[in-house]
Amino acid sequence: MSSLDSLGGSALGGTLYGIGVGPGDARYLTLRAAALVKAVDVVAYFAKRGRRGNARRIVESLMAPGRAELCFEYPVTDEVPADSADYRDQIGAFYRETSDALARLLREGKSVGLLAEGDPFFYGSFMHMWCRLESDFPVEVVPGVTGMSGCWTRANLPITWGDDTLAVLPGTLDEQQLVDRLRRTDAAVIMKVGRNLGKVRRAVEAAGLLPRAVYVERGTMENERVLPLADCHDATGAYFAMVLIPGQGRRI
Numbered sequence: 001m002s003s004l005d006s007l008g009g010s011a012l013g014g015t016l017y018g019i020g021v022g023p024g025d026a027r028y029l030t031l032r033a034a035a036l037v038k039a040v041d042v043v044a045y046f047a048k049r050g051r052r053g054n055a056r057r058i059v060e061s062l063m064a065p066g067r068a069e070l071c072f073e074y075p076v077t078d079e080v081p082a083d084s085a086d087y088r089d090q091i092g093a094f095y096r097e098t099s100d101a102l103a104r105l106l107r108e109g110k111s112v113g114l115l116a117e118g119d120p121f122f123y124g125s126f127m128h129m130w131c132r133l134e135s136d137f138p139v140e141v142v143p144g145v146t147g148m149s150g151c152w153t154r155a156n157l158p159i160t161w162g163d164d165t166l167a168v169l170p171g172t173l174d175e176q177q178l179v180d181r182l183r184r185t186d187a188a189v190i191m192k193v194g195r196n197l198g199k200v201r202r203a204v205e206a207a208g209l210l211p212r213a214v215y216v217e218r219g220t221m222e223n224e225r226v227l228p229l230a231d232c233h234d235a236t237g238a239y240f241a242m243v244l245i246p247g248q249g250r251r252i
């Protein structure tokens, strides 16, 4: 019995695996994710143009020399507004080409592991492949430890207590929407902080939550930074950055 069979795996050929690789530290990969990274015919991943890709970096220690890999470079990332027609056109064409390339490999009977930072079904590019391919090919999604889970652990910050509600907000929302949502929740995670850091800081302050807010950059990765948001005076945040606001619910 192979290690994959013992983990509940079946025949790999022609299957697309969406592999959640966790928040950054390779030790947080699940057993299933690690086994699949080693076993699939092709390891595929998305990356910013000219970069190696964070998901690929996370699995480095599992990649034997000579493994077949496929890097899909985004034509644009955050230099073009995500709600613009230009972004939709460029990324739409890119996703079509990418899913066609994956479909060709799957039709040849190859198993493909498409890496996803954190969890594949949580703000992941993998989802755009999943919705194009899952009706025609076998797809298995392997859950991963989310970035937010890694970040609140590294910040030593229990996030929800008792009946606390938790809002997960993209920092790309406009400032007033952020303030309104923050006022209606007990605890919050603000993702996609990057270029939105100034706006996010103003919204957190306007909602009266600055004293509780923590900024986490590159949680569980090298060069991790954890500090009170009030002490973070950077003009922009890192791409891998989020703001955490812990709830204050029932403690017994």
Ligand SMILES: C[S@@+](CC[C@H](N)C(=O)[O-])C[C@H]1O[C@@H](n2cnc3c(N)ncnc32)[C@H](O)[C@@H]1O
Pocket (backbone or CB within 6 Å): 023, 024, 116, 117, 118, 119, 120, 122, 123, 124, 125, 145, 146, 147, 148, 150, 151, 190, 191, 192, 193, 194, 216, 217, 218, 219, 220, 221, 239, 240, 241, 242
């Ligand atoms: C496109 S989303 C991907 C989320 C990912 N699928 C997950 O499960 O966490 C990218 C955003 O996740 C957040 N993020 C993910 N991992 C992180 C980490 N290790 N440290 C800080 N932020 C992280 C950042 O806010 C980043 O802008």
